[in-house]
Amino acid sequence: MVDPNTRSGEDDRATGTPAIRWEEPPEGPVVVLLDQTRLPAEEVELVCTDASVLVEAIRSLAVRGAPLLGIAGAYGVALAAARGFDAEDAATALAGARPTAVNLSVGVTRALEAHRASLGRDGDTRRAAQAALAAARRLHQEDAEASARMAGHGLALLDELLPGGGHRILTHCNTGSLVSGGEGTAFAVALAAHRAGRLRRLWVDETRPLLQGARLTAYEAARSGMAYTLLTDNAAGSLFAAGEVDAVLIGADRITADGSVANKIGSYPLAVLARYHHVPFVVVAPVTTIDLETPDGASIEVEQRPGYEVTEAVAPQAPVTGAGGGIPVAPLGTQAYNPAFDVTPPELVTAVVTEEGAVSPVTAGALAELCARSRRVTI
Structure with a gap:
């Protein structure tokens, strides 16, 4: 305990x-x-x-x-x-x-x-x-406790999908101990691979506009002694094209009854790239993130963040000069589109990994059974 x-x-x-x-x-x-x-x-x-x-x-x-x-x-x-x-x-x-x-x-x-x-x-x-x-x-x-179990299930799935080890994993946003009571969700799986000697490279998306990948995931990867490389979000396509990505691992903020996944903006493009390049796209999240009351992706309320997060660059160590607390990078008065999340449809998700095991293919029936099994275990 x-x-x-x-x-x-x-x-x-x-x-x-x-x-x-x-x-x-x-x-x-x-x-x-x-x-x-x-x-x-x-x-x-x-x-x-x-x-x-x-x-x-x-x-x-x-x-x-x-x-x-x-x-x-x-x-x-x-x-x-x-x-x-x-x-x-x-x-x-x-x-x-x-x-x-x-x-x-x-x-x-x-x-x-x-x-x-x-x-x-x-x-x-x-x-x-x-x-x-x-x-x-x-x-x-x-x-x-769920974090530890997700790491185990996720590593087992990776070894099944990618026999031979040497995993090159691309991740987005931040999913480590900064987001969890334990070692995280998707990051915890990569960390388990690292400890088992089976992580060749962790590719870290910068994750614009607030740079959670650059500021937080790289920070955690460095602390853990992992082999990692930071890239801008729009460089991911070139990595796939070069054959440098074996799997994509992301977390989730909400998984609907049909298996649609809301996660940090930029996740959906990675799923599209992964499907085109035949690379597994794996979502790691606790059962509590599965929301059977929300039927599908279209029913998710997507948070809209302030425009200044896009029109200004924010860095903790930089002097503050903009209205939102950052350095202006766009002309004054520029309007910005800034959804915090996007939604990936279930057909683009290879598997959802939870503390109760992995679901693949991702279907409404499989998620409902997983949640029912989790309730039985909890009770």
């Missing part, structure tokens, strides 16, 4: 500082985050004293990544309850902070239901707050 209150539980092997933790100093409980907007220049922690601060941290991407958002949402409800604020109001604000990532609402709901159940039993607000915190800690622990 992993203790979510220890650094090993939150996994600091890749980052040196836990991505999220709960603390109880004399002045009252807080949620402490590693501010991902400041990486890789510096490791700075952000202390959230109430749910509203945590909501802003989620919106600003100080904390990000589907599984970690679920954990943050659960801790946010617990924080509101422990501080004497309305847990219901906090839950509404937290769940709406980023609409595409289903894990956020899952985590919020877990903690809120525990709070409601305890409050309904005896009306004791202190015990209800403790129940919400216990639910958040369980979710944190479960995610760490």
Whole structure:
């Protein structure tokens, strides 16, 4: 069992500082985050004293990544309850902070239901707050354990698809310990391959416009001693054409009932390239990311981010000169199209890897059975 209150539980092997933790100093409980907007220049922690601060941290991407958002949402409800604020109001604000990532609402709901159940039993607000915190800690622990199982299932699938080892893996955005209670999702699979001596190269998409690949995945890969190379997103096609990619591994922010995958913008073009070049395209995500209530990709609400993220270049170590906190790279008044995510249809996905195993081909029936099996195991 992993203790979510220890650094090993939150996994600091890749980052040196836990991505999220709960603390109880004399002045009252807080949620402490590693501010991902400041990486890789510096490791700075952000202390959230109430749910509203945590909501802003989620919106600003100080904390990000589907599984970690679920954990943050659960801790946010617990924080509101422990501080004497309305847990219901906090839950509404937290769940709406980023609409595409289903894990956020899952985590919020877990903690809120525990709070409601305890409050309904005896009306004791202190015990209800403790129940919400216990639910958040369980979710944190479960995610760490799920991460380890996903890594094992993912490596087994890679070895099956690519016998002989020497895997050259292309990944997009950031899916390591910065997004998880454990070592991550897609990155955890690549890390398992590295530890097994079967990773030849990790190709890291820069991931525009906010450079989560360059700032965060490269940071984690370097910390883990992996062989990696950074590339701009639009260089991926040349890699495929040169035969330098054996598999694509990405995470997911929501997987719908039919198997459509919402992930960081730029994922869908990789799926198209992978299909054309006959390269496996594998999605790694916990079962909590599968949303059977959303029927298909067209039903996903895709978050639209501010235009200045495109019209300005943001680097943690650079001086601030633009309205959005970055360096202007486009003429003043330029309009920008900036969806945070795109949606890959199931027919382009080779497999979905979860802690309960891999699904391939990706169909509605297979995903429903996987979720049913997961519920049976949990119960």
